[in-house]
Amino acid sequence: MTDGDVDPRYSLANERTFLAWIRTSLGMLAAAAGLVALDLPWPAFAERGLAVCLAGAAATSGFIAWDRWRKVEAAIMEGRPAPPPRAHVFLVVVVGLVSTAVVVLVLV
DSSP, X not given: OOTTSOOHHXXXXXXXXXXXXXXXXXXXXXXXXXXXXXXXXXXXXXXXXXXXXXXXXXXXXHHHXXXXXXXXXXXXXXXXXXXXXXXXXHHHHHHHHHHHHHHHHHHO
């Protein structure tokens, strides 16, 4: 490899990170479908609300993954540092809110 070549391991690591975010999105989408499919003893608005929240978070997470992959890939190719990650906060908030809602629904 010459000095101008980019180490392909960086690009492959970026791709693996992207795919991990996509797996997370698919997991949230599966959880949303499961909420709708199961007959839970919760109010219908709560089930649908949580399902919509999870499905929306899955779509948003997929878009964030693609956008981050694109920006990091450009930085790798141009020899710049990767932009700082910010999307983790989004997932923490969504998972925290959904978890809190489920705990409340189970206890009530």
